[in-house]
Amino acid sequence: MKLKIALLEGDGIGPEVVAQAVKCLQAVEETFNHQFSYENALIGAAAIDKKGTPLPNDTLGLCKKSDAILFGAIGSPKYDDDPDTQVRPEQGLLRLREELGLFANIRPVKVFPTLIDRSPLKKEIINTTDFIIYRELTGGIYFGEKKLSDDGSVASDLCEYSEKEINRITHLAFKAAKTRRKKLTLVDKANVLESSRLWRRVVAKVGESYPEVMLDFLFVDNAAMQIVLNPSQFDVILTENLFGDILSDESSVIGGSIGLLPSASIGSEYAMFEPIHGSYPQAEGKDIANPIACIFSAAMLLEHFGLKEESKAVIRAVNKSLKNNFVTPDLNKKSKYGTNHVGDFIAGNIVD
Amino acid sequence: MKLKIALLEGDGIGPEVVAQAVKCLQAVEETFNHQFSYENALIGAAAIDKKGTPLPNDTLGLCKKSDAILFGAIGSPKYDDDPDTQVRPEQGLLRLREELGLFANIRPVKVFPTLIDRSPLKKEIINTTDFIIYRELTGGIYFGEKKLSDDGSVASDLCEYSEKEINRITHLAFKAAKTRRKKLTLVDKANVLESSRLWRRVVAKVGESYPEVMLDFLFVDNAAMQIVLNPSQFDVILTENLFGDILSDESSVIGGSIGLLPSASIGSEYAMFEPIHGSYPQAEGKDIANPIACIFSAAMLLEHFGLKEESKAVIRAVNKSLKNNFVTPDLNKKSKYGTNHVGDFIAGNIVD
Numbered sequence: 001m002k003l004k005i006a007l008l009e010g011d012g013i014g015p016e017v018v019a020q021a022v023k024c025l026q027a028v029e030e031t032f033n034h035q036f037s038y039e040n041a042l043i044g045a046a047a048i049d050k051k052g053t054p055l056p057n058d059t060l061g062l063c064k065k066s067d068a069i070l071f072g073a074i075g076s077p078k079y080d081d082d083p084d085t086q087v088r089p090e091q092g093l094l095r096l097r098e099e100l101g102l103f104a105n106i107r108p109v110k111v112f113p114t115l116i117d118r119s120p121l122k123k124e125i126i127n128t129t130d131f132i133i134y135r136e137l138t139g140g141i142y143f144g145e146k147k148l149s150d151d152g153s154v155a156s157d158l159c160e161y162s163e164k165e166i167n168r169i170t171h172l173a174f175k176a177a178k179t180r181r182k183k184l185t186l187v188d189k190a191n192v193l194e195s196s197r198l199w200r201r202v203v204a205k206v207g208e209s210y211p212e213v214m215l216d217f218l219f220v221d222n223a224a225m226q227i228v229l230n231p232s233q234f235d236v237i238l239t240e241n242l243f244g245d246i247l248s249d250e251s252s253v254i255g256g257s258i259g260l261l262p263s264a265s266i267g268s269e270y271a272m273f274e275p276i277h278g279s280y281p282q283a284e285g286k287d288i289a290n291p292i293a294c295i296f297s298a299a300m301l302l303e304h305f306g307l308k309e310e311s312k313a314v315i316r317a318v319n320k321s322l323k324n325n326f327v328t329p330d331l332n333k334k335s336k337y338g339t340n341h342v343g344d345f346i347a348g349n350i351v352d
Numbered sequence: 353m354k355l356k357i358a359l360l361e362g363d364g365i366g367p368e369v370v371a372q373a374v375k376c377l378q379a380v381e382e383t384f385n386h387q388f389s390y391e392n393a394l395i396g397a398a399a400i401d402k403k404g405t406p407l408p409n410d411t412l413g414l415c416k417k418s419d420a421i422l423f424g425a426i427g428s429p430k431y432d433d434d435p436d437t438q439v440r441p442e443q444g445l446l447r448l449r450e451e452l453g454l455f456a457n458i459r460p461v462k463v464f465p466t467l468i469d470r471s472p473l474k475k476e477i478i479n480t481t482d483f484i485i486y487r488e489l490t491g492g493i494y495f496g497e498k499k500l501s502d503d504g505s506v507a508s509d510l511c512e513y514s515e516k517e518i519n520r521i522t523h524l525a526f527k528a529a530k531t532r533r534k535k536l537t538l539v540d541k542a543n544v545l546e547s548s549r550l551w552r553r554v555v556a557k558v559g560e561s562y563p564e565v566m567l568d569f570l571f572v573d574n575a576a577m578q579i580v581l582n583p584s585q586f587d588v589i590l591t592e593n594l595f596g597d598i599l600s601d602e603s604s605v606i607g608g609s610i611g612l613l614p615s616a617s618i619g620s621e622y623a624m625f626e627p628i629h630g631s632y633p634q635a636e637g638k639d640i641a642n643p644i645a646c647i648f649s650a651a652m653l654l655e656h657f658g659l660k661e662e663s664k665a666v667i668r669a670v671n672k673s674l675k676n677n678f679v680t681p682d683l684n685k686k687s688k689y690g691t692n693h694v695g696d697f698i699a700g701n702i703v704d
């Protein structure tokens with residue numbers, strides 16, 4: 001298979017982890033006889049610094065003519081703490097999601113047996129945890145009208161959803177549930193929000209076409225509790241943009257390391273794959289960043305294109321590095337292996 | 353001291369737990385020679401069933417002429433799962449907050465040594481956890497304009513904040529931090545929301561008057577992670593309405609039992625005290641509900657009126673019940689003590 005892959009390394013540790021994922025993709029090319037091509041473009045703080053905008057036109061152009069995007073990380077302390085900054089790295093990511101119509105963010109939450117003791121949660125609670133979050137990514141309060149009164153004393157954000165926006169991601173989530181444990185939980189705040197009540201109505205309606213999937217509803221405050229109390233109860237969680245942002249980050253701590261978790265952002269035309277950890281600026285350039293989340297993101301990319309064996313080969317290689325403790329210092333304080341070492345080890349262990 | 357206390361028992365287990373808190377308040381009256389009077393009024397599903405509205409006028413009237421309100425719980429499955437219900441129990445609570453101007457919801461999050469093993473989190477992580485959440489309660493997306501298009505296909509909710517709304521709760525939160533470990537964390541989503549950027553500006557400004565308090569900022573997604581990863585880092589968390597709803601429920605699991613956690617909702621004229629657990633309809637009428645959260649809420653009420661010794665006496669009596677395992681079955685499966693037993697025990701142990 002031929003694939004054109006756009007590499008948006010972004011900020012902080014982004015470039016370092018993307019480099020390891022590319023090593024793995026190259027190993028897959030060789031082992032399985034595919035032809036992937038890679039092209040880099042700027043995004044985020046790196047793009048602001050060099051081009052004055054967090055999403056330059058040629059970056060967007062490259063994404064549009066690529067089959068898939070592998071994304072590193074975004075954000076820089078330089079732009080973080082000042083509420084008056086006009087240009088923010090995050091705007092690049094948000095505009096990219098919007099321009100490419102990446103309406104579904106998909107995050108698997110799993111526990112790795114070798115890492116279970118690292119979790120802040122007790123073993124018996126997370127033993128069998130294995131769920132997946134479908135977060136709506138191009139609607140809601142992220143993209144609704146924002147206002148600031150002339151005297152700067154009143155500010156507002158609009159959270160708006162249409163039936164159509166809810167429909168499309170809901171179908172994806174139900175389809176996923178069908179191939180899994182057949183349970184879908186809609187998280188909303190329907191006791192307060194009009195938009196949440198629309199979500200409930202639409203999801204209930206769509207659910208009629210998936211009679212084999214059990215549908216239930218959970219208020220977001222209760223969901224935030226349940227994810228810690230009993231994460232194993234979930235199979236597929238479906239939710240709107242902001243709730244998904246909060247709950248998927250909360251969920252990311254279950255497995256004991258955020259450095260392992262990948263994500264996919266899917267639209268009807270484009271697809272982007274991204275580790276969920278941030279730009280982690282304190283680690284930049286130190287060769288200590290954990291590349292596994294980005295490598296798993298590459299595995300999700302392969303799976304997206306139907307390359308199941310290839311994806312499994314990558315996952316096997318990662319598991320080997322975990323089992324052999326060939327990991328970065330975040331997973332093992334005494335480890336002498338850096339980002340590059342671990343990337344090499346995993347790439348070197350990709351076999352059919 | 354004379355105090356007129358309105359009792360809004362509400363739904364589910366509300367009446368049962370309020371009854372125990374009243375026993376304790378009566379014990380305080382006797383022991384410390386005070387005169388409290390109590391008057392009941394309907395709210396929530398109970399009020400809908402009897403009067404067709406979740407907040408009848410005489411309930412609001414009673415609250416306005418009382419010194420304080422002790423609140424049970426609200427919500428009934430009867431009204432929960434149907435997105436098309438027009439009258440919802442929760443509306444009663446929301447309108448009450450608005451009408452009484454209860455702009456600050458205050459929730460202490462603490463770990464009880466005798467219960468530490470019940471937490472889903474590991475002991476070493478929560479050992480020293482002791483923080484308090486200041487949640488804005490009468491603004492934001494809860495009270496912003498709600499719209500549903502005529503054909504029902506588009507719905508929206510407006511999240512709006514004014515400088516004034518942010519100011520008043522921010523002062524309360526800083527004052528609390530001054531008497532504690534002198535750290536205040538504002539939780540927002542300033543990288544996306546205009547309203548969050550206003551929060552950051554206003555809070556930074558107010559912070560200049562409290563130079564002894566260290567102020568920091570955290571994005572809400574990161575906060576949702578940190579609360580599980582390292583809850584002991586927090587002293588005072590300040591946040592807007594919806595984020596506060598989510599994060600305070602998430603935080604409530606840290607201590608190992610939501611059945612213990614009280615809250616206060618404060619305005620410039622009125623004050624309401626309420627256990628944070630819900631109406632727990634499955635337990636209604638079974639004499640198994642844990643009354644401690646409501647009793648602690650009564651202790652917060654006493655403290656609010658400067659009755660420190662009285663408040664401490666209540667807390668001591670609760671601790672005695674915990675130490676002696678004189679608790680409801682949620683805290684000890686083998687326990688034969690019911691809601692009433694535990695209420696009697698605690699009330700009976702209130703001494704100067």
Ligand SMILES: CC(C)[C@H](C(=O)O)[C@@H](O)C(=O)O
Pocket residue numbers: 074075090093094245543544573
């Ligand atoms: C960087 C930020 C705008 C973004 C979001 O809130 O969507 C991030 O937190 C994420 O979840 O991808």
Ligand SMILES: CC(C)[C@H](C(=O)O)[C@@H](O)C(=O)O
Pocket residue numbers: 191192221426427442445446597
């Ligand atoms: C019942 C509901 C409307 C309420 C809220 O969201 O404020 C509750 O969850 C709370 O936190 O008091």
